[in-house]
Amino acid sequence: MLKGIPPILSPDLLKILTEMGHGDEIVLADSNFPAVSHAQRLIRADGHSIPDLLEAILTLFPLDTYVEQPITLMAVELGDDVEPVIWQQYQQIANEKEGKPISIDMIDRFSFYERAKETYAVVATGERALYANVIIKKGVIR
DSSP: OOTTSOTTSOHHHHHHHHHOOTTOEEEEEOTTSOHHHHOSSEEEETTOOHHHHHHHHHHHOOBOSSSSOSEEEEOOOTTOOOOOTHHHHHHHHHHHHHTSOOOEEEEOHHHHHHHHHHSSEEEEEOOOSTTOOEEEEBOOOO
């Protein structure tokens, strides 16, 4: 046990977050995401929600201030009748943890998949919300 470390962050996830450098990206993947086939490094966080993990990660992890949109979401596919209310939670968490409004990008599903293959790691979660996948870009600790 360590003081100040959210207990939801496993030792393996903490190691990955520590290894990441400025500009590296990590995917928080919902339970439908093909995490195993898209990950260079896979971290299991089964049973945990993405909002809980995002809040814990952003306690330790600065977002990149050198890009306009340090957070990227998977856009809803044309024809899908889904309104991902979870995105509002992400916006609220990011704004609160960074102390300012954070701009969030949206990319189509297949672009998201290709970008995910290039990220430092993928965290496979138990998140059941549709279109809940998120990529976050690490910034600099000053």
